[in-house]
Amino acid sequence: MQCKQVISLMVLTTWLMGFAGFPSFAQDLAEFEKKVTEFTLDNGLKFIVVERREAPVVSFMTYADVGSVDEKKGITGLAHLFEHLAFKGTTTVGATNHEAEKAAFEKMDQLFLEIKSERRKGERADKARLEELQMQFEEHQKEAEKYIVPHEFDEAIAKAGGVGLNADTAWDRTRYYYSLPSNKLELWMCLESDRFLNPVLREFYKERDVVAEERRLSENNPISRLVEDFFATAFKAHPYGEPVIGHMSDIQTITRQEAEAFFDQYYRASNLTIAIVGDVDPKQVREFAETYFGRLPKGEKPEPVETIEPEQQGERRCSIVAQSQPIVIIGYHRPGINHPDNAGFDAITDILGVGRTSRLYKSMVRDQKIAIAAEALSITGAMIKYPNLFIFLSVPAKGHTNEENEQALYAEIEKLKTELVTPEELEKAKTRTRADLIRQLDSNSGLAAQLAFYEAVTFDWRNLFHQLDQIDQVTAEDIRRVANTYFTNKNKTVGTIVTEEE
């Protein structure tokens, strides 16, 4: 009896020591804050600058607080299409004569509307007229192309030694980013401010075709097909149920006017957050920012999505049949990132799904050998701003079924609801969250992404550090309560890939 107590005391001391070995989060933040400068321009555009002089390079992240959730029915995919078009240049970049190309654009847009309305007649459409309209359309397209300086924007960045130039769109947001040698700071200021001041939606119709190919590409992947159906099943009201890439018919019929209206509404200075990390002088960043980005007009921050997903009334299921091996996903509605239970979900993610000591790995992969991977997660960063889904997923091992895997996941979920997690599990989750954060500080571009995300979605970049504080306060009872509150049958959606028999 006494012996046992001594052992548990030793164990306790070991992890207390292990814990004390880390700098506390307050120290992390205090140390880090010294390197951070933040300022907001008069037009509402927020900048976060981190001085990191390890190498003469700098990374930029423009976070636009607009994503596919801000689309309406009929224009799904527009947020993403706009992201593509934001590489086509401005009134002064990307064409030799903007006035002339604009005239051609207007003709094309008019013709496209006529083509669209003729096509709507379906079988009764006047084929000869359609052909004629199409021919005229192509003529004006050729006319517009005469003025194009292809890829001028990309080339200017490439020439300057830019790397990692890209952008991405998700339900919650659109991000634009790249890195430059640090002496080219002003180039980024010049190009990026122009990009959101005077954008020209050049090559609009061809880029729509490119996006249509991107959509086909995702359709080839059975998992993307499942995920699309899964979210559509889980969300009946909230736009999280719509695919980011958009529906094919919407992609093919969106007009330039719709894209321009979307830009006017959502790409206002007050809706952008910019993070810059690297070998820069914050004072100079501010001067440049005022000169270049100060030009963006002031405007009200657009309204967020107000639709709230109604409470689910019972289990929902969906499946897709594909020439593919099985996969099972289970989702439960959970609140957004700014809800106090967020930290509890983060702890569950770690305890259930991260590493070889995680519960799902040990039970389903290692011991039962019915899965080759099993995880528990929220889609942080892409679908987290509004109430979203906490997801369990499993990839069945050969010869094992979705059904077996689904039942095994339920067994683990049930355990969370009935038993308390161990102090060791909880401690490990806390330790790892801290270590992961330290590792993230090692990359300019990764850090810029994190800071912009926390600033835009949680209203303060410091929450990147405060999340440690929040996870430190999570108790085993909290986890059991969270599991019982959210992981109910009524609140559940299940999606599977069913193997098509040949």
Place this chain on the structure above:
Amino acid sequence: MKIKKHVLFAFTLLLTLVFISTGIAQKSYKELSYPKLNDIQIPEIERIVLPNGMILFLLEDHELPLINLSARIGGGSVFEPPEKIGLAEITGTVMRTGGSATMSGEKMDEILETIAASVETGIGRQSGSASMSTLKEHLDQGLSILADVLMNPAFPQDKIDLAKVEARSLISRRNDEPREISGREFQKMIYGGDSPYARHSEYAAIDAITRDDLIEFHQTFFYPNNVMMSVWGDFDTKEMIEKIDTAFGGWKRRDSEVPVLPAVDYQFDSSVNLIKKEDIHQAYIEMGHLGGKRDDPDYFALIVMNQILGGGFTSRMVKTVRTQMGLAYSTWGVYGTDYAVPGAFSVGCQTKAESAIDAILAMKCEIEKMTQASVTDEELALAKEQYLNSYVFHFDTKGEIVNRLMTFEYFGYPKDFLQKTKESVEKVTKEDVLRVAKAHLHPDKLRILVVGNPEKIDPPLSTLGEVNEIDITIPVPEEEKPEATRETLAQGKTILERAIAACGGNENFQSMKTMHIKGDMTLITPQGDLAAKMEASIAMPNQMRQSITLPMGSMTQIYNDGQAWIVMPNGVNPLPDALKEELKNRFWRMTGYLFAHADQDDLTVQALERKTVDGQECEILHITPADAKSLKLYLHAETLLPVKIAYVGLGMQGGPGDMEEWFSDIRDVNGMKTPFKTVIFEGSIKAAEIVITEMAINPDMDPAVFQPETK
């Protein structure tokens, strides 16, 4: 008047001023001038050889309290035996998951994850790898586990089995995604399907790998003078060397050498290859030929050429295929170069099936243009500036700096190879680019691979030349055959003869020429049971037609003397080879057919040890026909009526499955005992049930039923 003029002048001045001040902000990016770039700090890296021959590269970095290590070990899967492909990968995995002689893998997981550290091992094609990442204060724990797994892996059987479960599952999933298919098969097309640089594992190879193989593979390649390690992070170099020396002190130098990498054999030629994937809308196109090595003096000009042909958004390939033609979201073109063996020249895109030919011709045209005319001054300048201005990013993390040095030394390149590359790229001219394009690109000798639905590719691929279809069906392994002796073989024949006698006698079975069956079938799926009608016609010795009708439609498979078809509402197609084989094997899985052909000389029948299955004592026969897969027949020990058969066949998920068919409701038909109910299992999972409702022996049969109808 004068005053007015003055005022006007002042006004214009003011206007100009205003104009100028906004002019500064709106200045074109072309007019910007930049300060000098802060110096690139190229840190000194400490290189040291330990007494046991291990080579260390160390670089201090005190920004964050982290320490990272990465190691390269000579060897790789190119050296695994061809019948055991997958051995290197499994060895690399189990070294870590299986733990060491003194600490289990689970214990290592526990320790490492508690301190948020990681130790991992792996073995790739051309080298092995190991890594460690830890917070500074946990270095000792991390290092001792790393040393332990490299020197003393235990390779416990349960972790080998776990790695095999994963390996087999990955094989079964390898045809799910078209991108994976095209990538894998293109490599095989260039290097050869059996080449160590492209080959991949199969079920049979995974089954063949034993614990002794792992031990031997580890012993062959893991010794200290075959290991290089780079370490970077928050440490003192001298202290770190001592710690590593101590941790690996017990590891003894060995007098052996890793064999040289096998050579690549390649003949330039052109071909058009198709992999059918009917469930996708796009065609995945990848075409090219063998590439080169980085020690080729042309390498530097090839870097510039690659940049112009297919390097990112500003390349010709993207400008043409994506931007101008709007044919694809992603497209590329790169003359691949590697350190030790030639890379592959690969050009490709994914496009809607109808545009496949357009895209192929457009890409081919871009390759031709590269070899026919000099690039423009602007293109050359852009490519070179892009390379030279982004050079600084080779130095933005400490890890890449030190790892690069290790990689150069591993492959025998000079340590200043990157600096040399930069200097050489600076000197590349338009003439150089044209010269290397002419020398290294062969637009008339391209191997073209398309993954997609040929019915939607219009115009068809045959417009490019003869189309070679590649079958990617995953081969099902032959079941392991028990050791046979003269005695067990003779015993087997006797038992089979007795079974035939018990079931109706040889004469009856021999007189059977045709057979017609109707039945109800239930497919068991995770979504619930699915009822179907089935019908089969058989004519001895090698004709079969079977149909299944589901609520959504019907499907017929026909086998006729080595040929096989599938008939569906939308048409007739030849059956892929693997399914044809499966159908051929099915003859022997009907007890009536088996009994009727038991007298064949080339049929091997071997008696296995009796077993009790489902409460019944059974005789077990291992039966191998000359031209079909073997199976096990279980016979009731007393009545000698069939109880079940077991075989490795096509499972419900397309891959090989351990199948069993249990027989019951045995009735007498024309004097022959025939099971009217069959329950099919895959592993322990019930997959289907068949109940015969009608059976006719020797009915008249129109030979046309064994031909695919053409209507």
